[in-house]
Each structure stands twice: as C-alpha cells, then as structure tokens.
Amino acid sequence: MxxxxxxxxxxxxxxxxxxxxxxxxxxxxxxxxxxxxxxxxxxxxxxxxxxxxxxxxxxxxxxxxxxxxxxxxxxxxxxxxxxxxxxxxxxxxxxxxxxxxxxxxxxxxxxxxxxxxxxxAKSKPLYLDANWYLLVGDHTALPVISVMLEKLPKETKGKAIIEVHSPEDILELKKPVGFEIEWIFNKNPGKEQKLIDAFSSTPFPNCSKYIFVACEYKSAKQIREYSRNMEDTHLSSFQILSYWKYGQSEDSSAEERRKERIKN
CATH class of the missing domain: 2.40.30.10 (Translation factors)
Structure with missing residues (x-):
C-alpha cells in the first residue's frame, strides 16, 4: 500500500x-x-x-x-x-x-x-551519526553547511571545506570546538574546479564517517568518482549532491543533476 x-x-x-x-x-x-x-x-x-x-x-x-x-x-x-x-x-x-x-x-x-x-512536511535527518564529519561545498552550500555546523553536537570532530569567491566572503560560523574549517577562494566558480584537490588531500581517520558534498555538477561528479576508490568507503556514509551546473540554468540542468544524484 x-x-x-x-x-x-x-x-x-x-x-x-x-x-x-x-x-x-x-x-x-x-x-x-x-x-x-x-x-x-x-x-x-x-x-x-x-x-x-x-x-x-x-x-x-x-x-x-x-x-x-x-x-x-x-x-x-x-x-x-x-x-x-x-x-x-x-x-x-x-x-x-x-x-x-x-x-x-x-x-x-x-x-x-x-x-x-x-x-x-518530512522527517529526513539533516545528517547521519558518525565519529567524524567532512562537509564540502561551494558558495551555494554555505547555508546548509552553516546549519549543520550549528546543529552538530559540541563534541563532534571533523572538517568543513568551503569554496567562496574571495576572502571578503568568509563568514564567522558557529561550530563544534573540534571542527576545522578550510576556506577556498575561487573567482570563477564552475569554470575552475578547486574542491576536488582539497577533498583528495584531506586525511581521513580510521573511524565511521559522514561525508556531505554539495556543489557544482562537475565538481560533485569528480568527488564522487574519487570517493569510490577510497579504501574504507564501506565505513562511511556519503551524500554527494549537485546544486547547479556551470553554463546552464537550474531548470535546464535539473534532470541531469537528479540522475547523477541517484547514482550515490
């Protein structure tokens, strides 16, 4: 039923x-x-x-x-x-x-x-339980990452990688004490993909992890491919979303981004 x-x-x-x-x-x-x-x-x-x-x-x-x-x-x-x-x-x-x-x-x-x-009306959780968190996003994901950082328990450990236009766009975010924030600057978002390098160079601890990624289509796709080759993928929960696609409106790219999301 x-x-x-x-x-x-x-x-x-x-x-x-x-x-x-x-x-x-x-x-x-x-x-x-x-x-x-x-x-x-x-x-x-x-x-x-x-x-x-x-x-x-x-x-x-x-x-x-x-x-x-x-x-x-x-x-x-x-x-x-x-x-x-x-x-x-x-x-x-x-x-x-x-x-x-x-x-x-x-x-x-x-x-x-x-x-x-x-x-x-829905009951989907904002994040899943884990011992370590990695939150990755460009300028479009800053609001949801900001909320996650505010809502995570105070003792949570992890890292956030956030791409914005310039140092002037750095915001003071409320976060758990054990959380590191790395800001990346990209004046040509979508045209240049900088998040994949920051993601691939991040050391992952040997524990249960929740990895959240939300960004431009190509960046999300590259990060998804890289994450599939991680040795301890089975220990992690991934959520990789494409919020937009460079050179296309949200309406014209919606179906392509939706299909890519289903592959997670």
Whole structure:
C-alpha cells in the first residue's frame, strides 16, 4: 500500500529585513503566516517562487502540470532560520549578478516585497551519526553547511571545506570546538574546479564517517568518482549532491543533476 504524498505547505511572505553578510551573500528575513510551516525545521529545503514584478500584489501561481499559464520561477533554498515566536523565516541568497532571477530578486529586494514559499512536511535527518564529519561545498552550500555546523553536537570532530569567491566572503560560523574549517577562494566558480584537490588531500581517520558534498555538477561528479576508490568507503556514509551546473540554468540542468544524484 502506497503512503500518502507529503503535504505541501505554502505561504506568501514579505521582506522584513535585508542585509549583506558579505559581498556575495545576502540574508533576507521574511515575515508573515509562518505557522503554516509548523512542521518545518531549520535546515529543511524550501521552494521559493520569485515574483516577476515587485510592484504588483503577488499571487501564488497554480502548480498543476496541466496548467497552461506561464511557468513560475521556482528555486530550492535552505531554511536558514525559522522563528515561530516572531513569525519570521530567514533565507540566505548568493548574490552573483542579475542574470539569475533569484539573485536579481535578492539584490533588488526591499522591505515589503513579497515571495512565495513552499515546503513539504518530512522527517529526513539533516545528517547521519558518525565519529567524524567532512562537509564540502561551494558558495551555494554555505547555508546548509552553516546549519549543520550549528546543529552538530559540541563534541563532534571533523572538517568543513568551503569554496567562496574571495576572502571578503568568509563568514564567522558557529561550530563544534573540534571542527576545522578550510576556506577556498575561487573567482570563477564552475569554470575552475578547486574542491576536488582539497577533498583528495584531506586525511581521513580510521573511524565511521559522514561525508556531505554539495556543489557544482562537475565538481560533485569528480568527488564522487574519487570517493569510490577510497579504501574504507564501506565505513562511511556519503551524500554527494549537485546544486547547479556551470553554463546552464537550474531548470535546464535539473534532470541531469537528479540522475547523477541517484547514482550515490
């Protein structure tokens, strides 16, 4: 017997506050009917629906497959924080110009601008239990890695390898005392793959490990191939995700990235 499909929670939220965490990261705090997302947790994925015109009242579009209206712009983001007491939801955006609809929206967002937010009720854990952790990601994965570092037990040992545009994009992250953070700088993300070198040069302890990787398609694929040849792969739990593909929009690369994810 098939289980019920997860319920989709949805709301139209408004910008309460916006601030640049660094030259390439924008934090936007949204307010509204946050209680709709009562089952959501910090670190959960959410789907945002970007309005095409901030000057008009935003109406959630129909998501029915047979709907003939213009396809809405939907992107996946990490719930950086959710505060039911103050009725706010926080999302961190990468600011990389106005060619991307979400980056453009975040750069131009002002107090009161609206955004559609969707979530599914789910119980998938943010990470798996292990004695040692390796968290690897580029600028797009910084929000979820930040949440993992905050949520891991204080005694956790491990390492995070994070690729950002420049030293100016280094953020002060809350982390377990025994966790090392290595920052890598790449002004041409996607065009240059630097994470694989940092990953392959990392010494792995002889214990149970959880390895999380989220980055550009080619980098994720290279790291996946390298990890398959690790001698003690059977002792580790891997989660390797492709968040984007260089030279392609999220919509056009979605199916290819999904198939690559299934190979994990």
């Amino acid at each position: 098939f289980g019920k499909k997860p319920q989709i929670m949805k709301a139209i939220l408004s910008v309460k506050e916006k601030k640049y965490l660094s030259p390439h990261f924008i934090r936007i705090i949204l307010e509204g009917d946050i209680n709709v997302f009562s089952d959501a947790k910090i670190g959960d994925n959410n789907k945002i629906i970007v309005p095409t015109n901030n000057k008009e009242t935003f109406i959630l579009p129909s998501l029915e497959k047979n709907n003939n209206s213009e396809k809405p712009i939907i992107r996946t983001y990490t719930t950086r924080n959710i505060d039911f007491l103050n009725k706010t939801l926080t999302i961190d955006f990468v600011a990389h110009g106005e060619d991307s609809p979400t980056s453009k929206w975040a750069i131009n967002a002002e107090k009161g601008h609206q955004l559609g937010v969707l979530m599914k």
